[in-house]
Amino acid sequence: MDRIPGLSVRLKLTLSYAGFLMVAGVVLLAAMWISLLRSIHPSTVVIVRSRREALHDFGPTTALVLVFLLVFGLVGGWLLAGRMLAPLARITDATRTAASGSLSHRIRLPGRTDEFRELADSFDAMLAQLEAHVAEQQRFAANASHELRTPLAITQTLLDVARNDPDRDVDALVGRLHAVNVRAIELTEAMLLLSRADRRSFTRVRVDLSLLAEEATETLLPLAEKNGVTIEAAGDVAPTIGSHALLLQLSTNLVHNAIVHNQPEQGTVWVTTTVEPRAAVLTVENTGEKLAPHIVSALAEPFVRGTERIRNDQAGVGLGLAIAKSIARAHNGTLTLVPRAAGGLCVTVRLPAAPSQR
Incomplete structure (x- = not known):
C-alpha cells in the first residue's frame, strides 16, 4: 500500500x-x-x-x-x-x-521483560507456529499427492489392460474401478474435512460429548459386531462448546479406529466420558497389538498407520487420527495417544468445558 x-x-x-x-x-x-x-x-x-x-x-x-x-x-x-x-x-x-520467506529467523531480544520484549517474544512464538504449520502443510501435501497418485495409477493400469485385452471381464473391471474410485473419493473428502477443521470455519454451539460418543457407538455397532468386537460405553455428561458435526466426526473416527485396529477376534473397545474442573474428556481405548511409544507418537500424523489393518475392507485412508487431532486443536483442545500395557491404544481428548447453565 x-x-x-x-x-x-x-x-x-x-x-x-x-x-x-x-x-x-x-x-x-x-x-x-x-x-x-x-x-x-x-x-x-x-x-x-x-x-x-x-x-x-x-x-x-x-x-x-x-x-x-x-x-x-x-x-x-x-x-x-x-x-x-x-x-x-x-x-x-x-x-x-x-x-521474504525465511521463517527460521528469531529475534531473541535480550534484557528484562518490557513492552518490546513481550512483542518480540510474541513474534518469535508466532514465527515458530508458522514454521511448524508450513512444514506440516508441506508434508501433508507431499503425502496427499502420493496417496492420490496410487488410485489414479491403478485406474490407469486397469484401463490400459482393458484396452489391450478386449476379452477381459467387463464386470470385474467395473468392480475394480468402482472400488478404486470410492477410495479416491473418501481420501478427497477426508482431506477437505481436515482443511475445514484447520481453518476453524464452523459455528460453535453447546454439545455433550457423552451424547456424541453414544451416537458414534450406535452408528458403528454393526461394524463392531461384524468384526467380533465388543463396545462398552459409559460416562458422565460432558458439555463443551464447538461444532456438533466436527465433534461427532471426531468421536466416530476414534471409535472406528479402535474397531479396525483391534484383535482378530474377541476384541474390546471402551468409550468413556468424564468431566474435569475445566475440561470435558472423551477417552477411547481398545485391545490389540502392543505398540512401541515411538510408533504411537506418530500415529496422529496424516497418512501414518501403526500396523496393517486387520480387515482389508476397512483399510481407510490414514487420516482418521489426523482429522481427530485437527478437530481437537480447532476447538482449543488436545488429543493424546498412549499405548496400553496389555496391547492396543488409549486415546484421550480434552476440550474446554462449557460454562455452567443457570
Whole structure:
C-alpha cells in the first residue's frame, strides 16, 4: 500500500523530548523572573530602574539557557529515542526477513521483560507456529499427492489392460474401478474435512460429548459386531462448546479406529466420558497389538498407520487420527495417544468445558 511519506518515529520522539524540555525551561525561567521581581525594593522609581537593569542582565542569560536546552533536547532526544527504538528496529528486520520467506529467523531480544520484549517474544512464538504449520502443510501435501497418485495409477493400469485385452471381464473391471474410485473419493473428502477443521470455519454451539460418543457407538455397532468386537460405553455428561458435526466426526473416527485396529477376534473397545474442573474428556481405548511409544507418537500424523489393518475392507485412508487431532486443536483442545500395557491404544481428548447453565 502506497502511503504519503512522513516523519520517522525517532524524529517525532526527538522533537517531543526537545519541546517538553523547552517548555519546562521556559516555565522554570519565568518562575525565576517572577521571584526576582518580587525581591526588588517596593519604591516605584527604584522598581522601574531595577526591572530594566534586571531585564538587561537576565535577558541574554535566558536566551543562552534556552538555546542550550534546545540543542541539548534535540541531541539528547535523538540519542535517547534511538536507544529506546533499537529493539523495534530488530523486530522490523525480523519481520522483513519473515516476509521474504525465511521463517527460521528469531529475534531473541535480550534484557528484562518490557513492552518490546513481550512483542518480540510474541513474534518469535508466532514465527515458530508458522514454521511448524508450513512444514506440516508441506508434508501433508507431499503425502496427499502420493496417496492420490496410487488410485489414479491403478485406474490407469486397469484401463490400459482393458484396452489391450478386449476379452477381459467387463464386470470385474467395473468392480475394480468402482472400488478404486470410492477410495479416491473418501481420501478427497477426508482431506477437505481436515482443511475445514484447520481453518476453524464452523459455528460453535453447546454439545455433550457423552451424547456424541453414544451416537458414534450406535452408528458403528454393526461394524463392531461384524468384526467380533465388543463396545462398552459409559460416562458422565460432558458439555463443551464447538461444532456438533466436527465433534461427532471426531468421536466416530476414534471409535472406528479402535474397531479396525483391534484383535482378530474377541476384541474390546471402551468409550468413556468424564468431566474435569475445566475440561470435558472423551477417552477411547481398545485391545490389540502392543505398540512401541515411538510408533504411537506418530500415529496422529496424516497418512501414518501403526500396523496393517486387520480387515482389508476397512483399510481407510490414514487420516482418521489426523482429522481427530485437527478437530481437537480447532476447538482449543488436545488429543493424546498412549499405548496400553496389555496391547492396543488409549486415546484421550480434552476440550474446554462449557460454562455452567443457570
